[in-house]
Ligand SMILES: C[C@@](CO)(OP(=O)(O)O)[C@H](O)COP(=O)(O)OP(=O)(O)OC[C@H]1O[C@@H](n2ccc(N)nc2=O)[C@H](O)[C@@H]1O
């Protein structure tokens with residue numbers, strides 16, 4: 001038997017850091033939504049008690065460092081599954097980009113293995129398991145649009161934002177989430193983006209208000225470390241995107257665009273100096 005699961009990328013429409021916690025994580029408030037750029041997982045049962053990961057991408061770990069491997073190991077241990085699985089990852093989401101590619105693969109593996117092994121685990125239980133693998137995994141279990149708090153695992157579902165184009169551009173650098181959080185000085189943040197304002201904009205289905213409410217305090221850290229991210233932001237604004245922000249800890253920058261006619265100019269303008277550019281829709 002084979003199970004197929006899509007693992008979409010996320011963007012953070014707003015991200016605020018409230019304080020550093022005693023466990024080393026940061027208390028955050030983020031509004032996240034999914035975009036139509038996905039990895040595809042194929043899961044095939046193996047008679048032997050083993051986990052095999054393969055991928056067409058040459059640049060991700062295929063051993064126990066892979067988050068899909070960790071998801072399979074966790075579910076096997078917790079639910080005493082003695083058969084094995086081969087997980088093939090057809091990667092399309094750029095890696096270490098701020099788009100939660102690894103987290104979404106882990107979430108898709110948990111969803112898929114629940115079906116493959118007929119375990120009957122509820123979504124709420126899958127989210128609890130997912131939190132053991134990473135802060136963004138619980139959101140990736142259910143997807144949609146949500147306000148995340150705690151370290152990212154406490155989720156309040158929201159309606160989807162008004163449909164639009166999303167231009168994603170990733171400069172050729174890999175950003176470490178741990179390093180970015182490690183450099184945040186939570187008590188020195190002067191401008192906090194407002195989750196309330198973004199929630200309000202989404203509930204009112206106002207594209208303009210969504211663009212006005214975009215904000216990410218991690219930009220202060222990543223833009224200082226990598227000026228090319230600032231350059232990408234200003235290029236997207238100059239090319240006509242309606243709202244522009246860095247996603248997560250970066251370095252991917254996204255631009256929201258309401259009019260389809262504007263998309264080719266922005267896409268082609270960015271492709272002139274950046275190889276990794278995508279024009280996608282919100283996953284609504
Ligand atoms: C910044 C965000 C925004 O959505 O995403 P990415 O940029 O990674 O996609 C997330 O908060 C990232 O979530 P995730 O990538 O799952 O992080 P984890 O594996 O749990 O943690 C990696 C490291 O980041 C730091 N970390 C993470 C989450 C958090 N709320 N506070 C932290 O300080 C910790 O140092 C941790 O060791």
Ligand SMILES: Nc1ncnc2c1ncn2[C@@H]1O[C@H](COP(=O)(O)OP(=O)(O)O)[C@@H](O)[C@H]1O
Nearest residue numbers: 065066067095096097098099100101102103105
């Ligand atoms: N299935 C996976 N896909 C991508 N990266 C993975 C995967 N499993 C583990 N990783 C590792 O996780 C790290 C973060 O990758 P990713 O989840 O793509 O980034 P981000 O947290 O910025 O969204 C990378 O260093 C990568 O080597």
